[in-house]
Amino acid sequence: MPAVEVRDLQVRLDGVPILTGIDLTVRSGEWVTVIGPNGAGKSTLLRAVGGLLPAAPDAVRLFGTPLGTLRRRDRARVVATVAQSPVVPPGMTVLDYVLLGRNPYIPPLGRESAADLAVVQEVLDRLDLAGFRGRELSTLSGGERQRVFLARALAQGATLLLLDEPTSALDIGHQQEVLELVDQLRRTEGLTVLATMHDLSIAGEYADRMVLLAEGRVAATGTPHEVLTEDLLSHHYRAHVKVIPGPHGPFVLPTRPHHP
């Protein structure tokens, strides 16, 4: 059974059509990355799949269950989202923020258990964040904060991870560390990943399949080799690029246009 099934998804925001006729299947254990120019609708698609938009709940099924029939708490055990700029409650420490990921497991009016704290500590260790436990989020650098957002999602223990630009603020070392960790969790814990990324070479290295969105519609879908082509990218991004083969996927290099 697929982890994500999207059929003919239409999203309008404030009367404006943002996504039109989107079909998308993500198999269990697969890593699918959505690419596309600014404003194409990538974040909106992830928000719709994560149940964060009221639009068309019947157009999305998670592990066979229509999204609209899942209660919030049950949904949170199935799908965890790392948004581009999550809202952070003022004054909150890293530990308390990552503990929010355990909310779906804490009984109403109850407190976190020792097991919840152990899960959080393990995630903090894995993401190189143990030394930041007591720090207020507002005092962290952009990259440190981005790792904390991912930590909260991993602490949630959901099988489907939605990552909206998870590495945009990270240096190349931390980019690799975070993406390798997610890929390792995918292989060892059977996580399914649906991500958006602007770095096309990195996107192609990690994804099994890619979806190119343009103006709210699916313009292409397939393996990184099928989607990351000079023709498709120059047409939809209006960019001059060179695509060269790499060991884990094509490398996409922006090149300056020729001037006569």
Ligand SMILES: Nc1ncnc2c1ncn2[C@@H]1O[C@H](COP(=O)(O)OP(=O)(O)OP(=O)(O)O)[C@@H](O)[C@H]1O
């Ligand atoms: N409430 C709204 N009303 C009207 N238009 C909206 C609303 N919210 C988002 N949009 C528009 O929807 C389009 C898609 O936005 P979205 O954030 O999904 O794009 P994206 O592909 O993730 O872009 P980026 O690469 O810049 O992050 C944009 O043109 C945006 O301006």
